[in-house]
Amino acid sequence: MTHFRSGFVALAGRPNVGKSTLLNALVGHKLSIVTPRPQTTRHRVIGLVQLPGAQIAFVDTPGLHLGPKRALNRAMNRAASAAVGEADLVIFVVEALKWTDEDEMALGRIASAGHEVIAVVNKVDRVRPRERLLPYMEKLATRHTFRAIVPVSATKGDNLEDLQRVIVAALPAAEAMFPLDQLTDRSDSFRIAEIIREKLTLELVEELPYGVAVEIEQIAVEEDGRKAVSAVIWVDRAGQKPIVIGAAGARLKRIGRAARLELNRLLGERFHLTLWVKVREDWADDARALQQLGVE
Numbered sequence: 001m002t003h004f005r006s007g008f009v010a011l012a013g014r015p016n017v018g019k020s021t022l023l024n025a026l027v028g029h030k031l032s033i034v035t036p037r038p039q040t041t042r043h044r045v046i047g048l049v050q051l052p053g054a055q056i057a058f059v060d061t062p063g064l065h066l067g068p069k070r071a072l073n074r075a076m077n078r079a080a081s082a083a084v085g086e087a088d089l090v091i092f093v094v095e096a097l098k099w100t101d102e103d104e105m106a107l108g109r110i111a112s113a114g115h116e117v118i119a120v121v122n123k124v125d126r127v128r129p130r131e132r133l134l135p136y137m138e139k140l141a142t143r144h145t146f147r148a149i150v151p152v153s154a155t156k157g158d159n160l161e162d163l164q165r166v167i168v169a170a171l172p173a174a175e176a177m178f179p180l181d182q183l184t185d186r187s188d189s190f191r192i193a194e195i196i197r198e199k200l201t202l203e204l205v206e207e208l209p210y211g212v213a214v215e216i217e218q219i220a221v222e223e224d225g226r227k228a229v230s231a232v233i234w235v236d237r238a239g240q241k242p243i244v245i246g247a248a249g250a251r252l253k254r255i256g257r258a259a260r261l262e263l264n265r266l267l268g269e270r271f272h273l274t275l276w277v278k279v280r281e282d283w284a285d286d287a288r289a290l291q292q293l294g295v296e
């Protein structure tokens with residue numbers, strides 16, 4: 001008799017290696033936001049993969065990073081370490097052909113949690129010819145006793161089935177931990193705030209201060225059935241407010257439009273967004289403000 005398998009699988013590693021892209025690709029839904037900018041993910045996000053014989057609870061984590069100066073950085077590293085500590089299995093994500101001090105630190109933290117670790121070498125679509133991966137993977141194998149090393153491309157979807165098979169085989173025999181039709185642990189209101197933050201980050205890729213956060217103030221249903229969302233974009237210095245708003249409000253309008261279109265598509269409802277930009281000095285250094293904004 002075969003037993004049902006289930007467990008928490010943390011996706012961990014330094015910022016920008018593609019952990020969130022991988023979570024979305026494995027789950028088949030956009031649950032975690034993705035931008036070219038490091039430190040985009042601030043929260044733990046669970047995405048569930050439901051299989052006939054298994055339930056995988058993937059946990060996306062903020063990137064483990066060095067030189068954390070602010071309360072926000074410390075909270076992000078803490079959230080990532082906690083998720084690794086509580087996992088049944090850890091996926092250590094690296095970027096093909098790259099190895100940095102932050103990868104080293106991240107692997108150290110992950111190894112010290114004492115769980116089995118699968119290394120995923122992501123972004124292999126960038127490697128030509130593919131043979132260039134072999135010495136990189138051999139070197140990686142000397143850094144830790146990984147259960148497996150799996151090269152993938154999260155954006156192209158290459159080799160994800162193999163990865164899933166290796167993961168399922170490493171899960172403990174256990175009953176499902178979540179309902180069999182559940183997709184994520186996060187509420188719609190969290191997903192709405194995150195999509196707004198993603199569009200903001202993409203729009204301000206050059207000049208974006210790290211100190212922006214999005215808070216949903218209210219969600220109401222309008223007479224025509226649209227969901228009316230009012231959200232505050234918090235910036236941590238007064239000088240950043242005009243940057244986010246843009247000339248004659250044009251930039252804020254673009255952010256709102258991009259977020260609305262994606263939310264309509266992702267959540268299958270029609271949205272109406274009202275965005276406010278407000279200043280809360282140094283919120284990223286303020287533990288109470290962080291808690292209010294849901295950064296654990």
Ligand SMILES: Nc1nc2c(ncn2[C@@H]2O[C@H](COP(=O)(O)OP(=O)(O)O)[C@@H](O)[C@H]2O)c(=O)[nH]1
Pocket residue numbers: 014015016017018019020021022033034035036037038039040041063122123124125126152153154155156
């Ligand atoms: N070429 C390529 N880019 C990728 C791949 N996976 C992620 N990226 C890009 O890497 C950047 C960081 O991705 P993200 O998922 O936010 O990384 P995270 O910080 O580890 O969560 C984004 O610009 C992604 O589009 C991949 O398989 N191939």
Ligand SMILES: [Mg+2]
Pocket residue numbers: 019020021032033040041061062063
């Ligand atoms: Mg991420």
